[in-house]
Amino acid sequence: MFRPVSRTWLALDIVGAVIGFGLTVGIPLVPGSGGLSVWIVDGGWSVTAYLVVGAIVWGAAAIARLAPALALCVAWFGALLQMAAGLPPVPFDFGVLVVLFATAAWGSRRLLWLGGASALGGGIVGGAYFGLAWSGELITDAASVMRAALTSVLLGSLFVLAMVMAWGAGLLWRVVLAGRATQVARAQAETVAAEEQERVRIARDMHDVVAHSLAVVIAQADGARYAAAAKPEMATEALGTIAQTARGALSDVRMLLTQLRHRQGDGPQPTLADLETLFAQVRHAGIEPRITVDPVPPGEPPAAIQLAVYRILQEALTNAIRHGDGAVDVHLAWLPDRVEIRVANTVAPGPAPVQLGQSGHGLIGMRERAQLVGGSLHAERRGAQFHVYGMLPIGVTS
Incomplete structure (x- = not known):
């Protein structure tokens, strides 16, 4: 139900919703701002219902990133309440577009398609309601029915277009986020693979150096032990070989450990010479x-x-x-x-x-x-x- 969202983004969403509420709900009510305030008050419409529905719609927009599914349900409730109260299309309905964007951008796969269905179905329902209830046409004959129906189709098409565009923008953002996540995962996998290859290379080099040097040391030590009594000079020569081999192995091991600790490149490697x-x-x-x-x-x-x-x-x-x-x-x-x-x-x-x-x-x-x-x-x-x-x-x- 709730997604992990940082406090910064949540605060920005709430502030944005408050600003949206003020612009689309509060400003039209200011005296002298236009015909909407006169129409609401003088037309006998409840200002309270207008404010409550606007608060519900923008409340849904405020939690759209945090809980897209809950936001969609709240937005539907606000839209139904708007129609039940007899309110016409008003600027606060832009909050619904924010919710549809969120369902496509951050919702689950099922919610993604529910948001698309809501964009299509909500546009049709809204167009039919506002076309029939607010066309200003008295339904008295077949011609008036046709005119009301055409108005409904026109408004429904406009609503569907706006809602589907908002949902499509969210879908596009979802694709962008998925691409970024894939790039991050690929980079992490490449880093892990490179580190694993480096460990394998160093382990291979360590084995080659240590195993060969120890084999030589062991062979020389065995030979020196048997030759010590009969030919002391051979034992001395063997001990010299042991010391030389051990020093070379120690130098190689130190070089490998330096590479492992500081990652300063491969360093000098043996050649045919x-x-x-x-x-x-x-x-x-x-x-x-x-x-x-x-x-x-x-x-x-x-x-x-x-x-x-x-x-x-x-x-x-x-x-x-x-x-x-x-x-x-x-x-x-x-x-x-x-x-x-x-x-x-x-x-x-x-x-x-x-x-x-x-x-x-x-x-x-x-x-x-x-x-x-x-x-x-x-x-x-x-x-x-x-x-x-x-x-x-x-x-x-x-």
Whole structure:
């Protein structure tokens, strides 16, 4: 029944209704303002009824935004009371137009069509009443009946036109409000989607950095523990690799946290030039990758492609460190319109990891990396080997 309306709008509606009442009801009663005051008083019409009906109509207009359904009912009551009191068409009937506007602009879907029906039906009823009661024609013969009927049709057409125009203006405003609400909802949805994409990107980067670095650290720590007694120099070298890897991971994590806190852009990202550093870390972890690049890049690939290649190889080699037996084959084919990535490693003997090749953040991250640049990635276990194949479109490089 009642809509949530701010106090400001409610106060403006009430003030507007009071002004409308004064202009359309009070001013015509001022002596010397015109023929309406003389006609009401000298014609024997009740000034009280005139004021009461005017107050009812503009009261309905005052609450039209707050309660459109109630306002429509009050306006109908005022119109019927006006006809029952025998009052002619007067300026305060403009308040009805305000109510019809409100039913179309802020009413429910059902009230919207009730307002349209009221505009049509009210115009017809009003035209018939005022045409027959106030045409000044005495109904004595067929000609007078015809003249009264024509007057009713003319007045009814004018009333219907005015009321339908007021209702149509409200409908147009309803469409405008709906468009604004849709734009706001779309903007909010786009903001939520962008924030979710940012969280997923940072989570993916965090996983790539931390998982790879920890895999290298764990492999070096295990190797240093076994080599400490026989070859202390190897243990020292392993500890140096651990420290270097941990510092690099800490730097990357700090950069990611800075992006998350301040949203200052992506910052520097790995490129193809950093692959040698990645391969060196893998070698220090005890894995010797056999790398083949054929054909080589014909030019400078896009930065997004370089980042995707680096991260996919980083995760694939991390899986080889964690689950492999020390051998891994890496093949890159830089074709004119795409780059193909193949990584294959022998899985260490023993029970296969549950998530290997099936799910897990690493595999999901690799697939997301490929999909972000319009490519695809497949990973599966074939017998004793685990294969990763990715295809990333790059267009013609220059």
